[in-house]
Amino acid sequence: MHDTVSVTGTPRSGDSEQYLTFRLDGLDYGIPIMQVQEIRGWTKVTPLPNSPRYIKGVLNLRGTIVPIIDLRLRFNLEEVPYDALTVIVVVNVGGRLAGLVVDAVSDVIALAPEDRRTPPEFEGQANRQFVQGLAQVDDKLLVLIDVDKLVNHETLAEAAEAAA
């Protein structure tokens, strides 16, 4: 079980938002800290039959049943075995909870509007829908994820139907 991460980054203008950043297959991603409920290490998960590969199953989070999504599989990246550094980021989107399995969690940083960049054309439509934007912090490029779309019920339902 990890404890909370520290805040870095220089304070900017009033419009800056705080993002939790994490690593996935060598790339850096970010999601708004407001949507992050907690961060846990990996524990055994109960699989859901006939669900898409990237839905690993469900987990008991203090009495609530939370679906766990493997982001590598979601983004069609190579699957890797889970180890001691593997982390689940539990997000809360409008009351709906979901756990995202990522390689490792980095820092919480503050992003100002001037840090944002326009995203170039990605190949792979599947990933594009989740990308909310890009940002540049120091010399790192950050892919900002739209968490709502990621854990959206309909997306999961469609995927489930497609897999069935």
Place this chain on the structure above:
Amino acid sequence: MPTIMTVDDTASMRQMISFTLGSAGYEVIEAADGAEALKLAQDRKVDLVIADVNMPNMDGITLVKSLRAMEQYKFTPILMLTTESQAGKRDQGRSAGATGWIVKPFNPEQLVDVVRKVLG
């Protein structure tokens, strides 16, 4: 600490009055109709009665008459809860011996105000 009895067949009104006056430091007991109120009034000493007019089993006007007929309640303040259009009821209440009335709708502050004035 003075005891106030609120008599109304509507639970939400009783609750509201109970809570409002309770918060203002009074002790409040509740009755759902005139008959219940009469019984409660006999069992313990009540310093102020706030009663609705329209109730089953025994309506407000009859309650006032019955209370006034009791030795210990000859001079106790009794307030009727009425609506604006019930001028007739007000007069009836007064003839029966009610002290005064409170017009619905009222807000909690008005209620506490009136009660403070009446109980001193």
Place this chain on the structure above:
Amino acid sequence: MAIDLRRFHATFFEESLEGVAAMEAELLDIERVLQRSGGVQEADAERLNRIFRAAHSIKGGAGTFGFTDVAHFAHALESLLDDIRSGRRALDLEVVGLLMRAVDCLRAIVLAARGGEAPPAEAEALRVALERAQTAGRPASSAPEPVASTGSGWEIEFHPHERFFHTGNDPLRLLRTLAELGQLVVRADVSRLPAWDSFDPELCYLGWSLTLQKPVARSALDEVFAWVVGDCELQLRPIAAAAAPSDPGPKTEERGATSIRVATAKVDALVDIVGELVITQTMLSQLVEDFTPDRLARLRAGVAQLERHTRDLQDAVLGIRMLPIGFVFSRFPRLARDVSAMLGKQVELVISGERTELDKAIIERITDPLTHLVRNSIDHGIETPEERRRAGKPAYGSIRLDAYHKAGNVVIEVSDDGRGLDRERILAKARALGLVAPEAELEPAQIDELIFMPGFSTAESVNDLSGRGVGLDVVRSNIRALGGGVEVSSVPGQGTRFIIRLPLTLAIVDGMSLQVGNEIYILPLAWIAETLRVQPERVSQPAGGPEIISVRGEYLPLLRLDRLFNLPGRARELDQGIVVIIEADGRRAGLFVDELLGQQQVVLKSLEPHCARLEGISAATILGDGTVALILDAGSLVRQAYSAASLAAPAALGAAQAAAVSTTVH
């Protein structure tokens, strides 16, 4: 001191809706009496008073809590009711109809207020109609207070009558209140004090001349003396004055949360049990503190006691959520009246078992299916009055709603004495839809079952009612989703009966733990018919399709859960595992699993908001070790078993189906 009134809103809304329901019930009765007596019979005065009081209470509460739309409308309704109950207006069918529409509208306005929405558009028109129906010459609602002006104060002569005290009023209070308004000069008039021996302490002999040295509005003074105007001599003379009052009204908004009314006895019982629980827990803590092996027996006894208390607590808490089914049944008289009027049928609704209790969550979700069944009965079951007379039946068709507890379930019956199911038409339609092979022979019971198939409706025209795209298949799946089932039985010419079975509660289920591969699944005991070890020779696979198992001459489709759920892990050989025979909706199937781990009670947790619906899974639970176990949905599994099986040799399926259905079901 600001007091937030919102805490009382939920109760107010609940009360108001109950009041509306009560008004509706009374009006229905009045209407029925009027209809039977040809519009002549006088309505019972006490009944009219009850209806009036209900409207009056709603109006009062709405005003107090700031729901002006409700208050306005209730006021118009109340005024008309007042006219009627005092005899100023006659009660006829037309007025009753207007009142019923008004009560409906009032309900809608209350619901809108509760949801923070605007009232329905027709409310205003209906309110005006109510006003017009009142007798002329009603006093309008109060005009605003005028404001006094000029001057610098008031001269007040205040002389109470002798019996002033007898209304509980106190001159001293009035003087104090006046003093709060401004500088007050008081001169007492003792001229009427009698000699001591004729002095009566209960009478008032004093009077006062007062000067208020503040230009307050006349209305402020009127307010001070409002209560005592008839009990004293009062003169108010302005010296000079100026003024200005104002009064905003509070307006609060609310989003209601659902709530239940609970009998205090139930809560008291809970408190008792919790008390016992605390005692037992304390005892156990102490025991464990300095524990020695010779105390093991006492520890065991303590744990057993804990178990008992927990079970009692569980029952008591669940009992709190149980409500009488009368809450659902109560809307049906009105529904029956409206629907039968619309269709030109004459229907009498007979209700029994209203006190049978159900979990609140189930009550909320059984309403729609029941409504559909009742509408169906009126629409398709009950014949027109002429048809009925020709058949030698009374012109009034009857529909019976009944509810009772049986064998750990709640049973609800909806039956009518109508024409019964038209089996020829049903069979023809099924053949046309391709649901049944043209040459297949079906038993009457099997034909009846067909009405639950999707896409099935033998209605000639899809009228506004039953044909709303909600077929009996949806009714059945809704009931199944609650963990229950529904069956039909019918006698042509005599009537049709729907029997609904529901579990007593949704929240907790007795289940059998099953091991399948590396995972554990829970199967509710209610679905399990039997379990057996497999003899591989009883399992066949005709034409290489799905497996079929023979059980005492019955042929049932066999589902291998590990394959169905695509579970990794070793697959057992048939003779190494167990087959669990499940039964749902009149059909049986076999589930092949590795092992039975034992029975346990589990608390249902919903998967829904988080995950999409999964076939074969109804919910989840958390096991003692904290891991999540999925709960199997027998209805869905049976369906999957038979749809897989129907792809295979029809003969084997036909035999299997026939065999399956012919075994008695409950």
